[in-house]
Amino acid sequence: MTARMATARLLAVLVGSLMPVAQGPLLAQLEYRPIKPAYDDGNVEALPVRGNVHLVAGSGANVVVQVAPDGLLVVDTSVAAMSEKVLAAIKTISEKPIRNIINTSADEHHTGGNENLSNAGRNLNAGIGGPSGREPARLEGAPVIAHELVLHRMSGLKGEAPRMPFGVWPHDTFFTNRKQIYFADEVVEMLHMPAAHTDGDLIVWFRKSDVVSTGDVFSTVTYPMIDLTRGGSVQGILNALNSILDITFPEFNNQGGTLVVPGHGRICNESDVAEYRDMTTIIRDRIQSMIDKRMTLAQVKAAGPSKDYDGVYSTPAWTGEMFVEAIYTDLTRARRR
Numbered sequence: 119m120t121a122r123m124a125t126a127r128l129l130a131v132l133v134g135s136l137m138p139v140a141q142g143p144l145l146a147q148l149e150y151r152p153i154k155p156a157y158d159d160g161n162v163e164a165l166p167v168r169g170n171v172h173l174v175a176g177s178g179a180n181v182v183v184q185v186a187p188d189g190l191l192v193v194d195t196s197v198a199a200m201s202e203k204v205l206a207a208i209k210t211i212s213e214k215p216i217r218n219i220i221n222t223s224a225d226e227h228h229t230g231g232n233e234n235l236s237n238a239g240r241n242l243n244a245g246i247g248g249p250s251g252r253e254p255a256r257l258e259g260a261p262v263i264a265h266e267l268v269l270h271r272m273s274g275l276k277g278e279a280p281r282m283p284f285g286v287w288p289h290d291t292f293f294t295n296r297k298q299i300y301f302a303d304e305v306v307e308m309l310h311m312p313a314a315h316t317d318g319d320l321i322v323w324f325r326k327s328d329v330v331s332t333g334d335v336f337s338t339v340t341y342p343m344i345d346l347t348r349g350g351s352v353q354g355i356l357n358a359l360n361s362i363l364d365i366t367f368p369e370f371n372n373q374g375g376t377l378v379v380p381g382h383g384r385i386c387n388e389s390d391v392a393e394y395r396d397m398t399t400i401i402r403d404r405i406q407s408m409i410d411k412r413m414t415l416a417q418v419k420a421a422g423p424s425k426d427y428d429g430v431y432s433t434p435a436w437t438g439e440m441f442v443e444a445i446y447t448d449l450t451r452a453r454r455r
């Protein structure tokens with residue numbers, strides 16, 4: 119029996135022993151209410167992940183920082199309004215300048231700080247070539263790397279309105295399924311996850327540190343944010359979660375090993391990703407079987423296919439009902455094709 123099962127059994131016995139006296143108000147208090155820790159509440163802190171990889175948490179989205187002798191690589195920049203706090207937290211990890219920034223999607227709450235963090239950094243190639251021996255001004259800061267589709271979304275090429283401000287656009291994009299750079303004595307891989315949360319999602323794999331930064335294809339505090347208007351899909355989310363599981367491995371008893379930093383929430387390991395993949399699969403399958411029975415969206419919503427997970431993953435901004443509607447729309451859209 120695992121420690122968790124033993125605790126659950128002990129609790130069941132204790133609750134059972136309370137039952138005879140637990141009438142009325144006391145019984146109501148025993149109702150299951152999961153405690154949600156406050157994430158992204160504006161209290162920004164730096165936490166070690168492993169080796170040279172750190173997490174700056176609490177600003178609105180997780181920011182991952184990798185430290186090299188000559189500077190820093192940063193994954194995602196959170197919202198612009200929090201840049202000062204994010205930069206202050208990064209300084210507690212290292213005083214070195216930011217050299218590279220990677221964006222995991224075009225989402226404003228992951229890219230809003232691009233301009234501020236880029237300007238605070240320094241391009242490794244600055245000062246070489248260009249007029250007066252200088253690179254153009256935009257490249258004096260740290261370059262922002264993203265999938266090409268992120269630039270298309272931000273710049274309005276995909277019909278996005280309003281376009282995002284020029285200052286947050288990435289400087290360096292790619293359209294292949296992966297891009298690798300060598301930084302801080304290890305290979306850093308950017309893997310494109312097509313049609314997942316959006317169409318331009320990346321996960322970032324620090325191969326030697328054995329850490330994966332996932333952006334919004336994975337979260338411990340919300341359902342997968344399937345953004346249908348920006349090319350997201352439930353199958354793409356599942357594919358992305360399976361891709362993460364392909365490169366993660368536990369140390370012992372399904373625990374430890376590869377560490378996974380989600381777009382939002384706590385530092386995880388492989389089993390957390392598997393659980394999240396299974397949750398998404400279960401809810402997707404429930405909705406698919408309801409669609410097969412020709413149930414309407416209203417009937418599916420009324421049946422509550424996400425109800426048993428809502429206590430953990432439903433938030434005011436992305437409720438269980440919104441998640442269910444996105445999956446329903448996605449699956450019925452796929453059937454019409």
Ligand SMILES: [Zn+2]
Pocket residue numbers: 179225227228333334381382
């Ligand atoms: Zn996010």
